[in-house]
Amino acid sequence: MFHHYVGENLPRSEKIEKIVLEEILNSNIPDNKRENSIAWELKHSSGVIQIAKLLAIKRGLDVEKAIAAAALHDVYAIQTGKYEKHAAKGAEIARELLLSNGFSKKEIEEICEAIKLHSEKEKYSGNKLVELLKDADLLDCLLYDPNIYSGKPKNIRNAIKKRFRKVCKQLCLRSFI
Ligand SMILES: [Fe+2]
Ligand SMILES: [Fe+2]
Incomplete structure (x- = not known):
């Protein structure tokens, strides 16, 4: 039976998921002092994790690193x-958490590289985990709001659209932006 995130014997990637969720739920920073609400952080991190798992399975990549x-x-x-x-800045915080939860030095480098580069949606690194994280983040954001990137410059918006359409094609979905 699935553990539902209870107990001490969680797989290491699920420990990381739980740590992040608890950081959000126990945060002392209220919504009026945040750029995004606690509700958003909770929904977005959960959404990106699930999409990252799907993409990792689809692309034959390591699911634990993707999570x-x-x-x-x-x-x-x-x-x-x-x-x-x-x-x-997040990549540096992640390094410590991954180290204390059983990830190897090599895995940590790979995961932190993906975190460090995840905002550069207009660029293609040639690194599969880096691209997976960008795609999962983008897809989750666009599922909430197809206009979420409307404040970005036109060249970035076009690059985001191109990336999104590529992911949709791979998942056999019709693009909605
Ligand atoms: Fe981000
Ligand atoms: Fe994000």
Whole structure:
């Protein structure tokens, strides 16, 4: 029977998921001091994790690394309420959490690289985990609001659209943006 995140013997990626969820639920920073609400952080991190799992299965990539990267991708914003340079700053926070939860040095480097680069949706790194995290983040955001990136410059918006259409095609979905 599934453990439903209860007990001490959770797989390491699920420990990371639980740590992030508890950070959100126990945060002392109220919504009026956050760029995004606690409700958003909770829904978005959960959504990105599930989409990352689906993409990892579809692409034949390691599901645990995908879960850990997805769970931690916005950890700096979760902890501080701020998004400026959150990707690079989050990668450093993630490093410590991954180390104390059984991930190897090599895995940590890979996961932290994905977190560090996840905001660069207009770029293609050639690294499968990096691209998976960008795609999962993008898809979750666009499922909430197809206009969520409307404040971005046109070239970035076009690049985001292109990325989204590629992911939709892979998942046999009709693009809605
Ligand atoms: Fe982010
Ligand atoms: Fe995100």
